[in-house]
Amino acid sequence: MTKQSMTALLEQMTLEEKIFQLMQLTPNFLSEDDANLTGPLAWMGVTENMVNNAGSVLSAVGAKETIALQKKYMENSRLGIPLLLMADIIHGYRTIFPVTLAIGSTWDLELAEKSAAIAAKESAVTGIHVTFAPMVDLVRDPRWGRVMESTGEDPYLNSEYARAFVRGFQGDDLAGDLDRVAACVKHFAAYGAAEGGRDYNTVNMSERQLRESYLPAYKAALDEGCEMVMTAFNTVDGIPATGNKWLMRNLLRDEWGFDGMLISDWGAVGEMIPHGVAADGKEAALKAIEAGVDMEMMTSHYANHLKELVEAGEVDVKLIDESVLRILKLKDKLGLFENPYRAASEEREKEVLLSPEHRAAAREIAAKSFVLLKNEQQALPLRSGQKLALIGPFAESGDILGPWSIWGKQEETVQLHAGLSAHKAADIVAVAKGSDIDAVTEEQLQEAVAAASQADVIVLALGESSEMSGEAGSRGDIRLPEAQLELIRKLKPLGKPIVVVLFNGRPLDLHGVIEEADALLEVWFPGTEGGNAIADVLFGDVNPSGRLTMSFPYSVGQVPVYYNNYNTGRPLTPQNANERYVSKYLDMPNAPLLPFGYGLSYTSFSYGEATLSTDVMNVGDTLRVSVDVTNTGAAAGEEVVQLYVRDLAGEVVRPLKELKGFRKLAIQPGETQTVTFEITEEQLRYYHADLQLKSDAGEFHVFVGPNSRDAEAKSFRLTK
Template identity: 75%
Template structure:
């Protein structure tokens, strides 16, 4: 084993070589066809020397390609410093799992960790070293397309998933386990709070709100050992995150003690210029390096300006050394100095990627991520029924989601294929009915004909994957009108209708949930989506998913989320007819479907919850116990949820906060006692002076199957 001293290596590097290590480019810059690069090289102001010493390559995948690029690069690098290969492996490499928001709805950390481990294994054998995941941005606005990358609107639940994904990607030892990847948590910080749900838009909030709601999941990922952090596109307190010295130096480095590598998002250093926070590339580079950004992704402010900033004395070369050392240390931890081709293996790539084991896992996770939103005794389906499968997603491979860039729609199991596993094809009539946003009379006629001879109609509706994801913001989050019209026309037959939704965000479901007899939220379920959803539709899997984002009653409510504050004039049942309270005149205050909501094919009954005491003493603890029974005819899983409220705080406290949950499996007639433990630490919050502590006083505890349908208990905290 070669023992590389990165400090000694750093001492041998020229200033130009150091600066080049702080840049990430796409693989086309490293190809032999220089003619194709004349434009990009000139536009970015790069020289061949810059490229020969660059630190990292973005989005080059495939073992053969990566090995060739690394080999050619190493042959021309003076000091033999290997490249870092990074890519967006968000919810799968070639075996695509459900989008992250869907995985969140499983409330299952073991499944989340397994999905990340499989994604790591497939991409590592294809030559990748680092994934730009997990994205842990807290989101409260479904207009923002990137909600599909998050696990939802709750800081505690997001933190638990952040930990699970990091464990899955990185394993226990990155140095020895070449089937794992270094994880990069993103986007630091508060990218999910973009105003108006418009991507790349301004974020504006207090530091207290930032700490209380938006920072916990990033911190949890770092506590789990996440190796990298990516900056956000947005401003934090008026300063672009990529040049925000308080955010990166004081909070991330000093307060949290993060010693790993910090990378900008694509072009984010240069984007300080249109933000109006830098006059040009030189000032942008100075602000970013002073803020502690180690690597610049796909803009060239560093390579074009850092050298003259050092030579003019505006920045100390020690800042450059600090960042280069972090880059080299990550390369050393990954074992790249010993084996620059870490994990990449063309033969093993063929065996591992999209193997049966991975497909089975994808199918299981997709089934457990789907959420049953409505069911008036239509589901599960029976194999003997005549089924009309209608809609633009009936035979579509566009079920992977917008961040499945290495997946294949051709390899995805379509819904028709999945249903065909469950019943004779002769019992299925298939019709498209319409396209996603348009339709023809011929399509409609075909759908009506298919419905006439059916006993039950399965409508496969939703959004094209490009309608969500990055830059996928939408002001109108209803299904396109042509799909709503299709539901209305089919409703006239008077036959049971089960809608299956394929989408990347919570939707305004008017025109769907009021017309259909059953609604199954499938999200973008991934490679095995068709089979997984058929498993749920036919009852081979009992749906157990629970929403991790509220579904709005109307886009006019947004942002709408369960852990909101009360007002001085709160709406209550007894004052609902009064005007001068906090309410809408035309819609309810409450969301259409609350956080934590989801149905099952069986029924769960909650006994009366019990507190072990009505006073929490200093240094003591309370227990909350509730009996849950399955009084239906099918085995099923229930997510028992515990929320709390601090009735009087130094600052206003949320009406409810998720503090604990347990997912339990019960056979028909079986019951279980679920116990949660509460300690004073769980009651702390950020005060107006940013101290983090609890207050003596009265608290409420809520126990139930979701954030709305709960039993209320009370206790008092003594200090």
């Protein structure tokens, strides 16, 4: 349909029909069950007329249900306006990929895009039109449970992943490619900066910090063509995002030029009341529509109050028309007016969901996401002929999909025991649970010791349950539960090599684990093919190449701790480490236990000295930075070569390092490859005190290395 026909359709709608298009409900509201009349319908003040004209439904399951919902809805639609079906497809629909933080750890944008494309295909065939992803919130506090949905602490890397996920979900032709879905970037804005790492909590920062660190990834997603934006639960400069006119109208609409659809998060319009910026639902509706929120998710303040506000002259009907038109345009872009059911197909669903091709991709991406954090005495890879005892609460657990794997099924998941048993080199002589996630009995410990005594190597499967991270999964103590630390202490005196396989959704305080383990493999929540992928890495079929995209703290007392921090007027240095009056802790180091970009391999790499094409760079020039990287070990491997820059004297303080590029190289034993990065003046810009994006003339340091910590500086000057 044309823009003119959309406008003509809008003109045919009554005010109530327009307002009801701004409502999103769950499928049970459209159910014919009489219980709805005294349950959800009555509780939310929703009438049958509202339901029949609601613009969207979220979280319908499967082609059978989505087709039935759309059919019933179209039968009741006076103007033939189709229903928009949305869902949280975060890191897979039925084929579950590793959690997003793990996908970030691959440092592989093509694999990230591939995971999103497969998730889109599987969800599209079930009838879903929009996914509430990607989540691109920058996170520096691992106490926050939703870190598992993020790609970490760096604005540049997050931006690159935001683009990759949008490309994967939407493809090049959203209208013509029915295996794609519209993407919705979230949570706008700065949701990952909640104080204390406590979900839904206050966010408070300067506009310069917001623009420099937290906004770039949202902007990157929109520049890639992302169709939708979701508001955040938190405040921005003292005003909840969902009612923040500066954030949504001035910045998102006017400055960035976004004219797509903006949806609230679940109940966020109504949450302005407990936030304390709206006295009641009527005022909440007023503030949300004035801020530019097009669709209200799971509260009915628009439906119950906008008509009254328009008739009283408090809301201009043009605001409602703008929102409705954006919703209609998205429905049209998805081809729903011509085919309301789009790609939904019960028959094709059987072929697509969890197909062998999709399982293979999940296995590959999982293996590439694992980060080898420690490997002493060549404990890994495991060797043929070694007798293994598999011990721990995750030895035979299917709870390895992560908290946002809504449509994944544990019974379809390859757990660790099954994955190891299927490997030709495996000789598992004993299996024991050892402990529960957060409780242990003496009987369990004795069983674990007996199992370990039969083996040459202990494979210890530890971690968090999925309920310990994700939304509302904030933790004040991010160590492993004491029960699992007790299990390690019980097994350590046996003197057997201990290989820890760690399942979790966030960076942890690893004390009690890392010093006791001979090898430590971080596998996150690895998804449907987790067990097979872990076996691939433990036995050396795949050389681990994952690198951290978020620092692991030495202690929760350091949090937030991140690589791209500022210096102080009294910085801690090796020379003044024994002085008191410098910026340091008395009881722990300043640096994280494991830095951003860190990860080991089964081989070793050496870096030559970086060379610069010039030590004086003029505006308009391109500075080339080259380094030789050699595989000095006996195995083929992949190395993530990372480029960082520091502005030594800015108008405002600058980070000690900022990631500006990376390259993932596959290098054979004895082979040397040369990597060349390019730096332009544009990459050296930042937001000054006047919030203008520009660069400074002066001295810069450039670093090339395997992580944010281990890199030598080279200098150049920018002249203007």
